[in-house]
Amino acid sequence: MSTSLGSPNVAAIFFFFLFVSVTLVITYWAARRTRSTEHFYAAGRSVTGLQNGLALAGDYMSAASFLGIAGLVSLSGFDGLIYSIGFLVGWPVVMFLIAEPLRNLGRYTFSDVVAYRLRQTPVRIAAAIGTLAVVTFYLIAQMVGAGNLIKLLFGIPYEWAIVIVGAVMMAYVLFGGMLATTWVQIVKAVLLLGGALLLALMVLVRFSMNPLALFANAAELFGAEVLAPGQLVADPLDALSLGIALMLGTAGLPHILMRFYTVPDAKTARTSVSYATAFIGFFYLLTFILGFGAMVIVGHDAIKAVDKGGNMAAPLLAEAVGGEGFLGFIAAVAFATILAVVAGLTLSGAAALSHDLWVNVVRAGKAPEHEQFLVARVAAVLGGLVSVALGIVFKGENVAYMVGLAFAIAASANFPALVLSVFWRPFTTRGAQASMLVGTFSALLLIFLSPTIQVTVLGQATAPFPLKDPGLVTIPLSFLVGMVVSLLTPEKDASDRFDQMQHRLHLGPEADQV
Amino acid sequence: MSEKQRALEALAAAQWKLALRLTAAMMAVYFAFILLVAWAKPLLATQLVPGLSLGILLGALVIVAAWILIWIYVRWANSHYDATVTRIRETGR
Numbered sequence: 001m002s003t004s005l006g007s008p009n010v011a012a013i014f015f016f017f018l019f020v021s022v023t024l025v026i027t028y029w030a031a032r033r034t035r036s037t038e039h040f041y042a043a044g045r046s047v048t049g050l051q052n053g054l055a056l057a058g059d060y061m062s063a064a065s066f067l068g069i070a071g072l073v074s075l076s077g078f079d080g081l082i083y084s085i086g087f088l089v090g091w092p093v094v095m096f097l098i099a100e101p102l103r104n105l106g107r108y109t110f111s112d113v114v115a116y117r118l119r120q121t122p123v124r125i126a127a128a129i130g131t132l133a134v135v136t137f138y139l140i141a142q143m144v145g146a147g148n149l150i151k152l153l154f155g156i157p158y159e160w161a162i163v164i165v166g167a168v169m170m171a172y173v174l175f176g177g178m179l180a181t182t183w184v185q186i187v188k189a190v191l192l193l194g195g196a197l198l199l200a201l202m203v204l205v206r207f208s209m210n211p212l213a214l215f216a217n218a219a220e221l222f223g224a225e226v227l228a229p230g231q232l233v234a235d236p237l238d239a240l241s242l243g244i245a246l247m248l249g250t251a252g253l254p255h256i257l258m259r260f261y262t263v264p265d266a267k268t269a270r271t272s273v274s275y276a277t278a279f280i281g282f283f284y285l286l287t288f289i290l291g292f293g294a295m296v297i298v299g300h301d302a303i304k305a306v307d308k309g310g311n312m313a314a315p316l317l318a319e320a321v322g323g324e325g326f327l328g329f330i331a332a333v334a335f336a337t338i339l340a341v342v343a344g345l346t347l348s349g350a351a352a353l354s355h356d357l358w359v360n361v362v363r364a365g366k367a368p369e370h371e372q373f374l375v376a377r378v379a380a381v382l383g384g385l386v387s388v389a390l391g392i393v394f395k396g397e398n399v400a401y402m403v404g405l406a407f408a409i410a411a412s413a414n415f416p417a418l419v420l421s422v423f424w425r426p427f428t429t430r431g432a433q434a435s436m437l438v439g440t441f442s443a444l445l446l447i448f449l450s451p452t453i454q455v456t457v458l459g460q461a462t463a464p465f466p467l468k469d470p471g472l473v474t475i476p477l478s479f480l481v482g483m484v485v486s487l488l489t490p491e492k493d494a495s496d497r498f499d500q501m502q503h504r505l506h507l508g509p510e511a512d513q514v
Numbered sequence: 515m516s517e518k519q520r521a522l523e524a525l526a527a528a529q530w531k532l533a534l535r536l537t538a539a540m541m542a543v544y545f546a547f548i549l550l551v552a553w554a555k556p557l558l559a560t561q562l563v564p565g566l567s568l569g570i571l572l573g574a575l576v577i578v579a580a581w582i583l584i585w586i587y588v589r590w591a592n593s594h595y596d597a598t599v600t601r602i603r604e605t606g607r
Contacts (some may be wrong), residue, residue: 078558081573082551085544089576092540092583096533216565227567228559229551236552243548255532270591277584281577288570423530499519502526507603 004324005314011328012154014343019187019336020168026183030176036331037372038179041108047182047262053275056259058185059344060087060250060375061277061283063145063337064403069284070317071310073291077218077226084284086243090250091277095270097339098209099250101422102260103269104505108355110257110414114421117497118429121366124356126436130413131352132255133440134406136390139251139345141402143391148337152312153331164390169343170384174377178262181343188333188340193279195333196286199314202321203293208457211289218292226295242404245471249407252414255348263350265508269440270514293317309400323402341423346387350379396456404469412474413439420482420503427482428491435482442477446470518606525598532590536583543579547572 034040047055059358066089072080106112111127143162172180206214218226250256255445260269294303294313297320306312315334319327354375359367367375417435446465447453454463467473550558550572558569 030562068593078567078569078573081570082548085573085576086548089544089580091542092580093537095584096537096587212563212565214565215567217569219561219565224559224561224567227561227565227570229555229569236549239548239552240545243544247544267592267596270588273586276586281581285574288574394529503519503522506525506529506599508524508599 003302003319006382009154009324009328009331011325012331013328015329015332016335018152019191023180023184023187023336023339024168024171026187026319027172027176027180030180034175034179036503037108037355037376039179040376041258041347041355042183042261043178045262045264046267047272048175049263049268049271050275051182051186052259052263052272053279054189055182055262056256056272056276057279058189058192059255059259060280060338061189061337062142062341062403063149063334065284065312066140066192066196066337067149067311067334068218068309069287070290070294070314071307073287074294074298074313074317075300076230077230077292077295078196078224078228079230079232081288082229082232082239084287086246087250088277088281088284089458090247091273091280093247094251094256095273095277097297097419097423098257099260099269099273100266102257102506103263103266104508105422106261107502108258108261109351110252110254110418111352111356114417114432115360116301116421117494117501118421118427118491121361122429122433124360125435126433127414127417128352128361130409130417130436130440131356132349133444134252134254134410134414135345135349135352137402137409138406139342139349139387140394141399141406142338142342142345143387144394144397144399146335146342147209147391147395149311149334149338151316152307153334156393159392162388165339165342166269166384166388166391168291169339169346169387170381171340172343173347173380173384177376178258181340181347182259182262184340184343184373185288188336189279190456191333192337196283196290197328199318199321199326199330200286200289201234201288202326203297203317206297206321211292214289214292214296218296221296222300226292237466237472241467241472242469243471244475245404245408245411245469247314248413248415248471248475249409249411252410252418253406254352254410254414255344257414258348258351290314290317293321297321306335342387346380346383349383350376353379353382398457401447401456404452405443405447408443408469408471408474409440411471412443412478413437416475416478416482420479420486422501424483424486425495426486426490428486428489428494430489430491431482431484431486434485435478436499438472438481439474439478442474443470446474461514518602521598521602525595525602529595532587536587540580540583543576546578 115123147158147161295318298316318330358375381450413436451463451467454460560568
């Protein structure tokens with residue numbers, strides 16, 4: 001089958017410019033409303049539950065999940081679905097343990113919550129290290145993915161693609177802050193859900209709207225094993241380790257956690273997780289149909305001919321069922337997806353730099369509002385420049401493992417400290433520091449020693465650490481270190497303020513006057 | 515300890531208990547699925563009707579389970595939890 005993929009596609013360029021124009025108009029509108037730090041980081045706390053649900057879904061459904069999972073399913077069938085499911089099951093954990101405490105206890109970053117009843121400086125520094133590590137690895141994966149993808153989709157050079165993504169994204173964040181970033185996420189989420197649904201329907205029309213007929217057809221063409229677990233999950237320990245990191249990592253991703261500050265109260269935070277889980281679950285169920293659809297309609301060989309990893313399966317499927325115009329639309333949606341996710345990441349990195357490190361550590365919480373606002377914007381520019389630089393430095397590198405690494409650090413560094421701080425009275429400053437630093441650096445070290453780096457990237461025969469993902473070791477380790485160190489370093493203030501924190505957690509910040 | 519504080523602690527304990535149970539339930543469902551994928555490959559390959567293997571069905575059901583657990587929590591929080599918070603705010607107990 002021939003494809004127009006890789007040559008400039010008029011429809012793709014039209015839809016891409018349409019998206020950029022609409023989002024820049026939104027940014028202009030948002031910029032006029034972004035007058036303070038509270039607007040810049042938290043959209044003035046004016047976002048509704050449905051809007052925030054869509055924005056959370058937008059932040060979470062990256063190009064990796066749209067193109068990557070559809071591609072994985074199209075090549076290996078059932079095994080790809082394991083990722084679809086792993087990426088969803090963290091959301092109930094966010095709902096039960098994180099969303100409402102975060103909204104009631106913090107202002108702009110998750111460190112606000114961890115540091116709530118502890119000593120600010122040491123906790124903020126440790127939390128900022130964890131945040132910046134997660135954001136950096138996630139950004140590298142997104143930027144390198146963006147460069148390659150745009151090269152394939154639009155036929156423009158890698159470096160140009162990186163610079164375009166960096167420039168447009170920086171415009172959103174710098175001028176429009178969280179309000180613009182939120183609306184970019186909403187537009188992108190609606191486009192992605194709508195595009196995926198349309199594509200799935202156009203596939204199902206050929207199978208009398210019956211997904212089972214599609215799956216049966218795939219089994220006929222490529223053997224019954226495409227509907228069964230294959231070699232992807234060979235070792236149960238490996239599977240558990242990846243699973244626990246995907247699940248708890250979701251509840252520790254700084255750009256996701258930051259979204260809970262954009263809503264007016266805890267109840268809205270709760271509503272927004274319900275919407276987000278509904279949309280994300282629906283989207284991942286659609287990937288079942290897109291993946292098997294590409295397998296049957298496009299075929300293994302045609303998918304692999306364009307990209308060995310299968311990443312172009314969804315665009316190829318769009319071309320096969322809807323022609324060049326539909327391919328252009330899906331390509332532009334993928335581009336929009338990357339732009340939006342990168343903007344969200346940059347904003348959360350900027351918040352860690354300016355709100356946590358500058359305002360609360362360097363200036364000990366005493367910086368005047370105009371200075372905070374200025375530093376926030378400087379940090380956003382810095383974040384944008386760094387992400388463009390990272391994208392160019394890592395050109396051609398195998399960075400697929402970096403998404404897994406970001407989830408592993410988020411699950412090991414951020415999640416345990418967050419949960420212990422909110423729910424465990426004896427938790428102390430030293431305990432929090434130890435838990436976050438051990439979580440970050442043990443995850444980094446074990447990934448370096450794992451087969452992922454040693455065998456896949458460096459080409460060694462064996463690896464000193466047997467698991468591909470360190471979560472099974474580093475998450476319990478981080479909890480354990482946090483608890484043991486806390487018990488060894490009792491802190492009366494932290495324990496005394498636990499009651500006051502519980503009061504605010506349940507009754508909300510406005511009930512602070514006891 | 516004031517009456518208000520006692521009411522608040524009871525609410526916090528109830529919230530924690532439910533949150534912990536639901537989190538454990540989600541983990542149990544998900545890890546059971548992962549372990550079946552790792553250890554019971556032939557079982558999951560069984561086709562219930564042509565095109566629908568047990569693996570695909572269970573995978574979709576894990577997503578449905580996440581929805582159901584969230585629904586249980588939201589129903590409890592919207593009725594019981596919110597009502598108690600309002601009561602404590604207004605009457606102080």
